[in-house]
Amino acid sequence: MPRLPREFYVRKTESVARDLLGKTLCVRTRRGVERARIVETEAYLGAGDRAAHTFGGRRTARVEAMYLGGGHAYVYFIYGMHFCINLTAGAKDSGEAALVRAVAPLSDPVPPPRAKMRTNGPGKLCAFYGITRADNGLDVTAPGSRIWVEDGALARGEKIHRSPRIGIDGAGEAREHLLRFSIEGNPYVSGRRKT
């Protein structure tokens, strides 16, 4: 399965975040290529979005990868111990990206009842796949890159759920925007409530 091309990412960021649901996140690790189905994302819309790291056009070394244009990894370090991965979207210099919040490992599509979830949150999935700041700025459409996305679709009956983004209480009115996308009822969606 070929990696998704640049054109997939150079579109309206809201659409990219939504369309990433059901696609396959691929990471090359020591053990080989690990694949997982994306089940939850959030869109961050650049200079006009109070919740975005690029709000107001802020352009610092940390955030620079968000301006690379669609199809790059933006990995940031948060709370002193977690990494989170975004896939940039839209045009170069737009400062927009889709945060990958949760994935379902394809080797283990249905979680055993007692299995501990390791990929149902942005910090957790990065730890599980060994994604760190070393991956920041990576072109995920480039042949041979360590991280990429392959095509995939929603299954029959699966629906997309829209809700407010998580963990952005300081973002004023942007807090209410429905920019979080998840596959309704999927057990790997982050948080305690799956419905």
Place this chain on the structure above:
DNA sequence: AGTGAGATGGCCT
């Protein structure tokens, strides 16, 4: 089921 706090470090003012 819901709430609260601690861990822990880089970034920005």
Place this chain on the structure above:
DNA sequence: GGCCATCTCACTA
């Protein structure tokens, strides 16, 4: 110095 696009565990009830 204060703030974080988080996670886990302890505590209430």
